[in-house]
Amino acid sequence: MLCKKFVYLPTQKRVEGFESLLNTLHRPHFSVEVTIAKDDGKMAWHVFIPDSLLEETDDPKIRTYKVGQIARACAIFGVEHIWIYKAGGRDGRFIKIILEYAETPQYLRKRLFPLMPELKYVGVIPPLRTPHHKLKGKPKVGEIREGFAFRKGRRVYADIGLDELALVEGGVEGRATFRIVSVRPLRVIPAKPEEYWGYRVHLTRKSLAKTLKKARLDLSIATSRKGRDIREVKLPPLEGEVGFIFGSPRKGVMEILGEEEYDFDLILNTIPNQRTKTVRTEEAVLATLAVFNLIRRD
DSSP states (O other), X not given: OOOSSSXXXXXXXXXXXXXXXXXXXXXXXXXXXXXXXXXXXXXXXXXXXXTTTTTTXXXXXXXXXXXXHHHHHHHHTTXXXXXXXXXXXXXXXXXXXXXXXXXXXXXXXXXXXXXXGGGTTGGGSOOOOOTTSOOOOOOOTTOEEEEEXXXXXXXXXXXXXXXXXXXXXXXXXXXXXXXXXXXXTTEEEXXXXXXXXXXXXXXXXXXXXXXXXXXXXXXXXXXXXXXXEGGGOOBOOOOEEEEXXXXXXXXXXXXXXXXXXXXXXXXXXXXXXXXXXXXXXXXXXXXXXXXXXXXXXX
């Protein structure tokens, strides 16, 4: 089943180049036909995970680590939205807190997160090291940094992870992105990032179908062991709002969907010939995004 909402604009040289890359993997009978999106296509990746993600373990340290693995996978491949949908679990809030904590630059965490039991084991989360997780250094005019702005007297200052606060030009308060416009004195203005700048987390408390409709996707890709082998599918171009949907440790996407109706554009097995009885959600996220990262052209 292919999405009919796209105009396919194949570029022969790119297709041949990608197929050539796959043929170097020394996997017999491994061939993929890909349709390339137009060069100027804008794209944002969405990942959908259930609130029952952690139903197989009660160990708080392992639970934190599992969520951290999803945060890391999404950051590696530039996912911009993570959606947590209702699937009979009770960990939606916990998952959201850990994901947001991992995404927040270290120098802002004390300002944005009070002490809470959910953060007891956040030390096991691997650092994301995304472009907005900057280290301390000498400020440079034109540099973009994430910060937290607050009013101090009649002026607004921002903590942007340097030794001194920056004076904010503009009415922004709270967490925001800033560009340094002066070093002496240190002044910043609100700015729009020019590169990948982390993900946003959405806890909908709604069913999978309702969450997908809320996301307003251009292309929805459900992952399932019973789905079509990704190596045998002609993939539509990846552009617009692209969603990857994952199930829980005990239920697949279609089982979670139940009697609700949602017309997925593709239902794919992104880990064909798996040698284990099960694939954990955090493993499926990493594997799926890695496969599609090979063909994205933005």
